[in-house]
Structure formats: C-alpha cells, structure tokens
Amino acid sequence: MAAVANSIFTPATAARFDKLATIYPLKRSALVPMLLYAQDEVGYVSDEVVAELAVRLDLLELDVRGVLSYYSMLRTVPAGKYNVQVCTNISCMLRGGFELLDHCKHKLGIGHKGVTADGLFSLEEVECIGACCWAPAVQVNYDFHENLTPAKMDAVLADYAAGKGKNEPPSPSIGSAAPEAK
Amino acid sequence: MPTLVSHPDEVKVISRRFGMGAKDIEKYIELDGYKAVQQGIEQGPAWIVDTMKASGLRGRGGAGFPTGMKWSFVPKVSEKPKYVLVNGDESEPGTCKDHVIFLEDPHAVIEGTMIAGLAIGAKMGFIYLRGEYRYLLNIVEKAVAEAYAKGFLGKNIFGKEGVDFDIITQTGAGAYEVGEESALMESLEGKRGVPRIKPPFPAVVGLYGGPTVINNAETIANAPHILLMGGEAYAKLGTERNGGTRLFGISGHVNKPGVYELPMGYSLRDAIYKVAGGIPGGKALKAVVPGGASCPVLKADEIDVGLDFDQMAKAGTMLGSGGIVVLDETVSIVEFALRTIRFYQHESCGWCIPCREGTDWLKKTLTRFHAGGGNKKDIDNIQYLAENMMGRTFCPLGDAAAMPTLGFIKKFRGEFEEYLAGARVENPLIQITTIGETELAAH
Ligand SMILES: Cc1cc2nc3c(=O)[nH]c(=O)nc-3n(C[C@H](O)[C@H](O)[C@H](O)COP(=O)(O)O)c2cc1C
Ligand code: SF4
Ligand code: FES
Numbered sequence: 001m002a003a004v005a006n007s008i009f010t011p012a013t014a015a016r017f018d019k020l021a022t023i024y025p026l027k028r029s030a031l032v033p034m035l036l037y038a039q040d041e042v043g044y045v046s047d048e049v050v051a052e053l054a055v056r057l058d059l060l061e062l063d064v065r066g067v068l069s070y071y072s073m074l075r076t077v078p079a080g081k082y083n084v085q086v087c088t089n090i091s092c093m094l095r096g097g098f099e100l101l102d103h104c105k106h107k108l109g110i111g112h113k114g115v116t117a118d119g120l121f122s123l124e125e126v127e128c129i130g131a132c133c134w135a136p137a138v139q140v141n142y143d144f145h146e147n148l149t150p151a152k153m154d155a156v157l158a159d160y161a162a163g164k165g166k167n168e169p170p171s172p173s174i175g176s177a178a179p180e181a182k
Numbered sequence: 183m184p185t186l187v188s189h190p191d192e193v194k195v196i197s198r199r200f201g202m203g204a205k206d207i208e209k210y211i212e213l214d215g216y217k218a219v220q221q222g223i224e225q226g227p228a229w230i231v232d233t234m235k236a237s238g239l240r241g242r243g244g245a246g247f248p249t250g251m252k253w254s255f256v257p258k259v260s261e262k263p264k265y266v267l268v269n270g271d272e273s274e275p276g277t278c279k280d281h282v283i284f285l286e287d288p289h290a291v292i293e294g295t296m297i298a299g300l301a302i303g304a305k306m307g308f309i310y311l312r313g314e315y316r317y318l319l320n321i322v323e324k325a326v327a328e329a330y331a332k333g334f335l336g337k338n339i340f341g342k343e344g345v346d347f348d349i350i351t352q353t354g355a356g357a358y359e360v361g362e363e364s365a366l367m368e369s370l371e372g373k374r375g376v377p378r379i380k381p382p383f384p385a386v387v388g389l390y391g392g393p394t395v396i397n398n399a400e401t402i403a404n405a406p407h408i409l410l411m412g413g414e415a416y417a418k419l420g421t422e423r424n425g426g427t428r429l430f431g432i433s434g435h436v437n438k439p440g441v442y443e444l445p446m447g448y449s450l451r452d453a454i455y456k457v458a459g460g461i462p463g464g465k466a467l468k469a470v471v472p473g474g475a476s477c478p479v480l481k482a483d484e485i486d487v488g489l490d491f492d493q494m495a496k497a498g499t500m501l502g503s504g505g506i507v508v509l510d511e512t513v514s515i516v517e518f519a520l521r522t523i524r525f526y527q528h529e530s531c532g533w534c535i536p537c538r539e540g541t542d543w544l545k546k547t548l549t550r551f552h553a554g555g556g557n558k559k560d561i562d563n564i565q566y567l568a569e570n571m572m573g574r575t576f577c578p579l580g581d582a583a584a585m586p587t588l589g590f591i592k593k594f595r596g597e598f599e600e601y602l603a604g605a606r607v608e609n610p611l612i613q614i615t616t617i618g619e620t621e622l623a624a625h
Contacts (some may be wrong), residue, residue: 013300023304023350025390026371028373028392029352030372031372031517032355032369032370033353033606036355047308057372059234066374067372067375069314070375070531071354071357071375072356072357073314073356074355074356086574088521089507089521089611090275090475090521090522090525091275091507093518093521094434094435094436094507094509094513095434098612101613105617106617111617114617115439127525128274128276128475128525128527128530130272130277130315131277131278131281132277132278132433132439132505132507133184133278133432133433133440134184134185135277135434135439139314142316143317144183144317146183150491171281
C-alpha cells in the first residue's frame with residue numbers, strides 16, 4: 001500500500017519514495033535525497049513538496065524547511081527548464097570562467113539567479129563543481145560541459161534551445177539495489 | 183566528459199583500470215576485480231588492518247591521517263552497528279580526482295568499502311556523492327546493482343555463510359561543508375550539515391551513534407590494490423611515512439591540465455613543467471596553490487619541493503586534496519584572494535562566530551579593496567582577522583579560509599600595496615556586469 005494517499009508525485013516517484021523511506025537505519029536519512037529528487041520532478045521545492053515529505057518521514061514541516069534552506073542546490077522558486085550553472089571558482093576563473101558568466105548574462109539577458117521570460121533558461125554563478133581540470137566548466141541541469149569558450153557556450157545554449165541538449169534524464173534508481181525493507 | 187591524460191612519469195595503481203571500461207562488472211572482474219575482498223574474507227580483519235598499516239597509505243581527503251591506524255581505532259565490540267562511510271562530497275576548489283574514479287572505476291570504490299567493512303566489523307557502508315555528481319551517482323548505483331546481482335553484496339556474499347554486506351548510495355544537495363566528516367554524518371541523518379563537537383570521534387560515536395570509519399573515495403579505492411600487491415610493495419612506491427601514489431589534479435595555467443597519478447614525493451616543479459606541460463604562451467610562473475583552495479600559496483621560487491604530506495608541511499603549506507592550481511604571471515593576487523574568500527564566506531555553515539563573521543568581514547574588506555576603495559589599514563586588518571580565526575572554530579573550515587588568506591597577504595604584501603597605489607593587471611579576471619543586480623539582491 002502506498003505510504004501517502006493522493007501523492008503529488010508521479011506513481012513511479014511515489015513508489016520510489018515509499019521504498020526510500022524504508023532502506024535506512026533511520027527514516028529521516030531519506031530527507032536530503034528526497035528533496036532533490038522531488039525538485040527534479042516538480043521543478044522546485046514547493047509548499048506541497050514540503051508538506052508531503054514531512055508526512056512521509058514523520059517530520060514537522062519546520063524540520064523539512066530547516067534542511068531545505070541549508071543546501072545550495074535546493075530552491076523554493078522555479079528555475080528555467082535549463083538551469084545554466086557557471087563555475088567561477090579558482091581553476092575556472094584562471095581559464096575564463098568570469099568571461100563565460102558575463103557572456104551568458106548578455107546572451108540570455110539575465111543575471112545571477114535570473115530566469116528568461118520564456119522560462120527556457122535560468123542562470124547561476126556557482127562554486128567549484130569538481131571539473132577543475134577541464135575548466136572552464138558549466139553544468140546545465142545535471143550535464144557537464146567542459147573546456148568552454150564563449151563560442152562553444154553559444155553552441156551549447158543553441159542545442160538546448162533546439163531541444164537537442166544532452167539533458168540525460170536524472171533517473172536515480174534510488175537507494176540502488178540496497179537492502180530490502182527492515 | 184573528463185578527458186583522460188597520461189604521462190610516462192605516472193605510476194598507475196589506482197588509475198590502472200582508467201579508460202578500460204571497468205565500470206562494467208565483467209571487465210572489472212577480468213582486471214582482478216573483487217579478488218582482494220575475497221582474500222580479505224579468507225585472511226581476516228587483523229591481516230587487512232596490518233596490510234593497510236604497512237602500506238603507509240594516508241587519507242586522500244586532505245588531512246593525511248594514516249588509514250590503517252584509523253581503521254584500528256574502531257572498537258572490536260560494539261552494541262550499536264558499525265558503519266563505513268565513503269566521502270565523495272569532493273568540493274574543495276581545484277579538486278576533481280574522485281570525479282574520475284567514480285567515472286572510470288566505480289567498482290574499486292565498492293570493493294574498498296567492503297574491505298573497510300571487513301576490517302572493522304561493519305555490515306553496512308554508505309557511498310555519499312555531492313549532489314552535482316548525478317551522472318556519477320547513476321554510474322555508481324548501476325555498479326552497486328551489478329554487485330548485488332552477482333551475490334557480491336547482500337547476505338552470504340561470495341557464498342560465504344554469515345558474511346553480509348550492504349551498500350547504500352546517497353546524494354548530497356550542494357554544500358562544501360558537508361565534506362567535513364561529522365557534517366557529512368549529519369547530512370546522512372537528514373539534517374543540516376552542521377558539524378559535531380569532537381570528541382567523541384567518529385570511530386567511537388559516528389553515524390547513527392555507531393562506530394564509523396569515514397574515508398575519502400580515493401583512500402577507499404586504494405584498498406583493493408594494496409591488498410593485492412601487499413602493503414610493503416605499495417609503501418615502496420612513495421617516500422618515508424608517505425606510502426604509494428596519489429591522484430593529482432593539475433589545473434589553471436598549464437598546457438596539459440588533467441588528473442595524473444604520481445608517486446608520493448614527486449617534484450612539484452616537474453609536476454607543473456614536465457607532467458602538465460608547463461605554462462601556456464611561455465609565460466612565467468607567479469604562484470601555485472598546491473592542494474586545493476585552502477592550502478597556503480607557494481611562490482614561483484618555492485616549488486622545488488616533493489609532493490608528500492611532510493615535505494609540504496615543511497614548506498609551510500599542505501598537500502591537501504592533491505588539487506594543484508597554477509597561476510601565471512598575469513594573475514592579480516588581490517583578485518585571486520577575493521575569489522578564494524568569497525567561496526569560504528558562501529560555504530561557512532554559520533555555527534561559530536569567528537568563521538561566520540570572519541569570512542564575511544574578509545570578503546567585505548577584500549571586495550572594497552578590489553573595487554579600488556581600499557586603505558592602508560585594510561592590509562593589516564585582513565591579516566589580523568585571519569590570524570584571529572585560526573584555531574578558534576568548531577571545524578577546520580575556519581582555518582581553511584584563514585590559511586590561504588594569510589598566505590596571500592604575507593607572500594604578496596607588495597602586490598596589495600601596489601594595488602592600493604593604483605596598479606592593475608592588464609586583463610582582470612573578475613568581470614562584474616550589473617545585469618540582474620536587482621534580482622540578485624532579492625535572493
Ligand atoms: C570543510 C571541509 C570540507 C571537506 N571536504 C571533504 C571532501 O569533499 N572530501 C573528502 O574526502 N574529505 C573532505 N574533508 C575531510 C574530511 O573531514 C575527512 O577528514 C576525510 O573524509 C577523511 O578521509 P581520509 O582519511 O580518507 O582522508 C573536508 C574537511 C573539511 C573541514
Ligand atoms: S568553522 Fe565555519 S563551517 Fe565550521 S562549524 Fe564553524 S561556522 Fe561552521
Ligand atoms: S574551479 Fe570550476 S570546476 Fe572546480
């Protein structure tokens with residue numbers, strides 16, 4: 001039986017969340033992954049997401065919000081369909097990270113945390129994304145793009161705009177084949 | 183996708199299977215995979231710990247703590263379950279080595295986790311990856327599922343009655359501080375990544391209150407190789423008290439940036455000029471940040487030093503995470519210092535005042551200084567602030583912010599003074615466009 005009646009998530013995600021709540025020594029351990037996976041589906045962590053996760057994990061909404069506000073990838077307002085995250089940290093900075101960020105600002109006509117009017121793109125300046133040896137690096141949603149120049153960046157953006165971006169679906173098998181319910 | 187690089191001076195232990203399709207379990211097995219863990223089951227925990235001790239392996243997460251010793255601290259008998267925790271939060275600027283391990287050899291991390299579990303008597307391990315590494319999480323999860331399907335994970339692994347081991351993979355959601363070991367445990371327990379007071383240390387009271395070994399992903403992935411080749415053989419590859427090899431990520435102003443596996447003690451000069459191909463455009467070297475953003479900077483005339491924990495400490499800096507960031511002569515240290523402190527200010531969890539306020543004031547002062555509104559007292563104030571953060575915080579993030587700042591001020595004070603007098607580099611790296619400033623203010 002489903003853990004929550006009238007879940008706001010798709011049946012597949014709801015079923016994954018049912019399982020995710022059972023695999024840890026403590027149920028609450030599922031909170032951070034659930035918040036991120038919920039955001040993947042809904043686009044942001046809405047009030048409805050907070051309410052449902054609180055029920056699922058026997059927490060207060062306040063507990064969920066406390067955790068939500070800590071992690072930089074989680075957001076409470078929608079981003080663009082393609083969230084362009086430009087790293088300007090040290091290794092990228094040395095190889096043109098700021099130039100790339102500036103280029104994106106002009107190209108998209110939006111600033112840090114802005115969303116284009118058509119909702120297609122949003123832009124974020126981010127800290128090191130672990131691609132320093134292939135700098136400057138950008139993440140569009142979960143896809144890495146490396147060794148970029150402004151011209152290459154234009155091509156990347158054009159691909160996404162034309163629906164031809166990488167955009168591998170973020171499909172976690174959640175908790176992997178991990179232990180069965182205890 | 184990261185480009186794999188190679189150089190004749192490399193000694194390939196942990197990177198032995200890179201580029202060979204080892205993320206597929208059949209290929210991994212063909213390349214001696216899952217042999218070490220079975221040997222570990224046969225020989226028992228004491229043998230594993232002794233071999234790890236003999237290897238001289240020191241933690242690759244940054245602090246360089248001897249791994250065998252860490253494993254031996256876990257109490258043999260415990261009422262609460264014990265756990266192995268693999269730290270794949272990899273967020274130290276300049277560091278991208280674990281990225282390549284997860285991508286090229288995920289089974290080595292899984293096998294290493296099992297070996298650590300056998301050594302300490304744990305039946306469950308967690309592999310925690312930073313949230314940004316979703317594509318790598320997918321790879322690791324697939325590898326874990328393959329291992330379950332083969333009967334290498336779960337109950338009675340490898341057909342051995344009573345030997346059980348489970349692995350749970352976990353994603354973070356964006357936070358450098360969660361890489362700190364106790365903050366990682368908080369995150370895994372579904373909380374904010376605020377660290378815990380130590381003692382008690384994780385080996386005694388860790389995850390869910392049970393004894394826990396936490397290791398960096400590279401440390402863990404070394405374990406199977408060490409068991410197979412023998413502790414002494416691994417130790418011999420490196421220098422005294424610094425066994426083996428390690429992955430160095432060389433980035434910034436070099437011709438061939440990349441992740442290279444070099445023996446411990448390898449010359450920093452050669453790493454930059456031979457392995458990474460020197461500096462583009464024949465420019466001169468200005469400085470090197472040798473082990474991730476938190477390590478004090480080395481000047482161009484300080485690079486004749488061996489890359490191991492002890493030699494770097496002697497040189498007044500740290501080997502850290504192995505992320506070597508190279509700066510050519512065109513870089514403004516004022517700009518570089520500002521970008522560095524901006525990172526730490528952003529990532530401070532805010533629990534203790536010296537770190538929360540210190541990073542904020544350092545950032546404010548450096549921002550104003552960089553914008554041209556500095557005054558003479560600022561330089562001393564920056565130093566004073568950083569000195570007063572050192573050793574006065576709950577976790578090492580405060581030091582991690584203060585140490586590089588002190589390095590920049592002490593070694594490049596002249597450059598700060600010239601900046602004050604109006605000197606500027608030809609091509610500033612930080613560009614600030616005001617588009618969206620109002621939106622920025624709202625967040
Ligand atoms: C602010 C901060 C961030 C850290 N980030 C990481 C990290 O991303 N990955 C990591 O392995 N260790 C990180 N560490 C070090 C861990 O606390 C811990 O020492 C390490 O995971 C132990 O593993 P090792 O002994 O194998 O090095 C960090 C430490 C601090 C203080
Ligand atoms: S030093 Fe900084 S990150 Fe660490 S506990 Fe204190 S405020 Fe948090
Ligand atoms: S500094 Fe940009 S990815 Fe690490």
